[in-house]
Amino acid sequence: MIRHQPPLARADLEARIDARAPAWRAEAAKRTATFLTAGRFAEPNGSIWSDIKPVYMQLQYNKCIYCERVLGAELTGKAEHDVEHFRPKGQVKTWPYASRKPSVSYDFPTGTPNKTGYYWLAYDIENYACSCKGCNSDRKRDYFPILGPRAAAPTDIVSLNKAEQPLLLFPSGTIGDDPARFITFLGVVAQVHPAAKGVDRLRAQVTIDFFSLNDREELLADRARVIRELASKMRQLQDKDPAWRAAAQQDLEQILSDASPQAACARAYAELVKTDVQKAWEIYQDVQRYLSPGPRRPR
Amino acid sequence: MYVRHLEIRDLRAFRSAAVDLLYPGREQDAAFEEVVRWPVRLPNVNVFLGNNGSGKSTLLDAVALALISPLVSSSGYRPQSLIRRASRGKVDTAEMAVDLVLHEQDGRADGDLARLAARVERRGAIEFLNPMSSVILDRYFEEKDSSFFFVGYGASRRAEALSANDLATRRRARAVRYERVSTLFEDHLALVPLNAWLPGWAIENPGRHKQVVTLLNKLLPPGVTFTGELEAGEYLYNFRSLVVPYTALSDGYRAYLSWVGDLLYHLCMGAPSGSKLVDSRGVIMVDEIDLHIHPAWQRSIIPTLSRTLKNMQFIFTTHSPLVVSTIERANIYNVEMGPRATPKVSRPAQETFGLSADQILRSDVFGLDSTRDPEFAEKLRTLSRAAEQGESGAALAFLRSASAGGGEPPPEPSAVPDWFQKFSDRS
Numbered sequence: 237m238i239r240h241q242p243p244l245a246r247a248d249l250e251a252r253i254d255a256r257a258p259a260w261r262a263e264a265a266k267r268t269a270t271f272l273t274a275g276r277f278a279e280p281n282g283s284i285w286s287d288i289k290p291v292y293m294q295l296q297y298n299k300c301i302y303c304e305r306v307l308g309a310e311l312t313g314k315a316e317h318d319v320e321h322f323r324p325k326g327q328v329k330t331w332p333y334a335s336r337k338p339s340v341s342y343d344f345p346t347g348t349p350n351k352t353g354y355y356w357l358a359y360d361i362e363n364y365a366c367s368c369k370g371c372n373s374d375r376k377r378d379y380f381p382i383l384g385p386r387a388a389a390p391t392d393i394v395s396l397n398k399a400e401q402p403l404l405l406f407p408s409g410t411i412g413d414d415p416a417r418f419i420t421f422l423g424v425v426a427q428v429h430p431a432a433k434g435v436d437r438l439r440a441q442v443t444i445d446f447f448s449l450n451d452r453e454e455l456l457a458d459r460a461r462v463i464r465e466l467a468s469k470m471r472q473l474q475d476k477d478p479a480w481r482a483a484a485q486q487d488l489e490q491i492l493s494d495a496s497p498q499a500a501c502a503r504a505y506a507e508l509v510k511t512d513v514q515k516a517w518e519i520y521q522d523v524q525r526y527l528s529p530g531p532r533r534p535r
Numbered sequence: 536m537y538v539r540h541l542e543i544r545d546l547r548a549f550r551s552a553a554v555d556l557l558y559p560g561r562e563q564d565a566a567f568e569e570v571v572r573w574p575v576r577l578p579n580v581n582v583f584l585g586n587n588g589s590g591k592s593t594l595l596d597a598v599a600l601a602l603i604s605p606l607v608s609s610s611g612y613r614p615q616s617l618i619r620r621a622s623r624g625k626v627d628t629a630e631m632a633v634d635l636v637l638h639e640q641d642g643r644a645d646g647d648l649a650r651l652a653a654r655v656e657r658r659g660a661i662e663f664l665n666p667m668s669s670v671i672l673d674r675y676f677e678e679k680d681s682s683f684f685f686v687g688y689g690a691s692r693r694a695e696a697l698s699a700n701d702l703a704t705r706r707r708a709r710a711v712r713y714e715r716v717s718t719l720f721e722d723h724l725a726l727v728p729l730n731a732w733l734p735g736w737a738i739e740n741p742g743r744h745k746q747v748v749t750l751l752n753k754l755l756p757p758g759v760t761f762t763g764e765l766e767a768g769e770y771l772y773n774f775r776s777l778v779v780p781y782t783a784l785s786d787g788y789r790a791y792l793s794w795v796g797d798l799l800y801h802l803c804m805g806a807p808s809g810s811k812l813v814d815s816r817g818v819i820m821v822d823e824i825d826l827h828i829h830p831a832w833q834r835s836i837i838p839t840l841s842r843t844l845k846n847m848q849f850i851f852t853t854h855s856p857l858v859v860s861t862i863e864r865a866n867i868y869n870v871e872m873g874p875r876a877t878p879k880v881s882r883p884a885q886e887t888f889g890l891s892a893d894q895i896l897r898s899d900v901f902g903l904d905s906t907r908d909p910e911f912a913e914k915l916r917t918l919s920r921a922a923e924q925g926e927s928g929a930a931l932a933f934l935r936s937a938s939a940g941g942g943e944p945p946p947e948p949s950a951v952p953d954w955f956q957k958f959s960d961r962s
């Protein structure tokens with residue numbers, strides 16, 4: 237999980253949305269007004285948030301906001317992206333729920349359920365991000381764990397973030413969190429950042445647990461590939477040919493950039509090579525073996 | 536001496552448990568009657584398999600406590616929190632007993648049986664461990680021979696610089712038999728490192744010295760060899776094409792060499808001169824045998840120990856599926872939380888040998904059914920949690936083996952290559 241740079245302020249986001257769909261915000265405001273009157277979210281004629289999906293896809297380099305998986309691009313892969321409501325619009329259910337696998341439990345409260353959710357945020361552009369089905373439909377759904385009591389409706393997001401403490405990280409926009417302060421990686425494994433203390437620690441742990449960042453084989457495989465790619469460029473950096481070395485340097489920067497899959501993992505690994513070269517090497521060997529099962533190739 | 540059978544009552548989390556253990560030459564008696572293939576491939580290996588906190592270490596401790604019970608009052612061991620804390624009613628005693636098979640090495644006829652039992656009692660805030668056996672075992676109270684040989688290594692084991700002087704001091708604080716298992720009970724106690732005793736043997740007893748060097752090399756994984764040469768007081772090892780001192784080896788090798796070195800020390804001290812070290816019988820207990828061990832090496836570590844020291848009886852604990860794939864059902868006891876918040880000990884219902892880690896996780900040994908997700912995810916989580924606590928490679932190791940199947944040969948460890956190091960040095 238990363239926060240894409242530079243994070244957008246609300247006005248910048250509005251400008252992008254207006255450029256893509258000029259009438260959208262007016263329509264959204266109209267619908268929000270009816271929800272406010274009704275005191276709940278109801279959309280008998282279908283929603284319109286998918287119309288601005290490409291704005292978020294572009295901001296996120298077509299990656300899932302939570303797990304950093306690369307999804308399809310606008311022309312071919314729009315359907316792979318869900319428009320994710322960070323605060324659920326329809327209802328809030330209890331998380332963790334009893335049948336969740338893998339099961340988790342905490343010694344702190346994770347918020348009470350309710351039947352109306354954050355209905356007034358259904359069309360709030362700062363409540364949106366694009367995510368994969370694995371993160372959204374399988375996991376996020378109508379959950380929104382918070383530490384302590386829920387704030388009263390209807391309150392804007394900035395005030396909400398002061399009035400209630402979300403346990404999930406939301407790495408989007410200037411109102412969001414910078415995940416690099418909360419979560420780091422050891423090899424392919426997401427970990428609570430050692431510098432994160434107190435509530436930050438809890439938020440990191442809950443986010444890792446909530447999105448199963450360490451329990452989804454596809455994510456571990458992606459991270460393994462990124463580490464292998466990084467190492468191959470490190471090797472190429474020692475090539476005799478200066479042109480080849482320059483190319484390696486460019487690729488390396490690309491791999492560590494916001495646009496690359498599993499960038500947070502790649503950055504943590506590059507850092508580990510500098511701080512603990514032995515461990516980094518062992519991890520690389522593990523990665524090699526994982527990615528090339530069967531008889532081992534000579535190195 | 537080998538341990539045939541262990542029984543405990545009200546020890547730590549356990550209400551009661553009984554286990555039968557394999558040892559070299561054990562007949563297929565009633566305790567093992569349902570085992571199809573006899574003798575088992577590794578007839579001297581016993582593994583307690585369970586998650587952290589499952590109680591598997593308690594079983595090792597129980598064996599050790601029963602074994603030291605005859606001399607416990609003057610051993611230096613202090614019982615602590617051994618008696619089960621009952622939520623209802625009051626439990627004031629705990630018990631443990633082992634049935635032993637003895638040999639000439641113990642001053643008895645080969646095959647003689649004996650039982651050592653002990654009871655823990657609570658008086659006020661203090662617990663007392665009292666021997667309950669009346670058998671007379673003269674040689675047991677000798678400290679300088681190889682009778683009643685047993686060693687045990689706890690999860691906090693480590694070897695550190697220790698001089699001959701330090702060794703003498705330790706000897707005054709703890710009886711030898713207790714010292715040999717003391718890391719099971721006392722955290723961060725140093726083991727005896729090779730360089731504290733082996734150099735002297737090169738001159739005094741070159742034959743024995745040579746045996747130790749050969750043994751060590753058989754016990755090390757491929758890619759690492761023990762040179763027997765010293766530099767600035769540290770033994771040198773060949774690591775791929777490099778020669779490196781002990782202190783430069785990675786955690787896994789040092790953790791392993793720490794207890795193997797200590798084991799060889801105690802083995803050498805007791806074995807009569809002229810005898811072969813590998814002929815010695817005894818009991819070797821190691822808590823978390825997979826500790827710091829490279830995933831691939833986990834696949835070979837138990838077979839290597841078992842075959843190299845084939846007259847020793849091994850009792851290990853582990854939570855690693857990689858370790859389990861190298862042994863059979865008869866070698867394993869599952870230790871898991873049972874009803875009434877007490878651990879339950881049982882043999883796996885299914886064969887495990889040769890299965891891939893993935894298959895093992897899905898077998899009933901780990902209690903997962905055959906639909907890979909989400910139970911697979913649950914186990915993966917355990918491994919990733921392990922990785923979060925520093926066991927790097929745990930999650931990867933599992934994944935790799937799940938995709939590779941069980942037949943993959945253990946890869947050789949290798950040194951950090953130049954190009955990798957250069958990137959590390961780059962500012």
Ligand SMILES: [Zn+2]
Nearest residue numbers: 300303368371
């Ligand atoms: Zn995702």
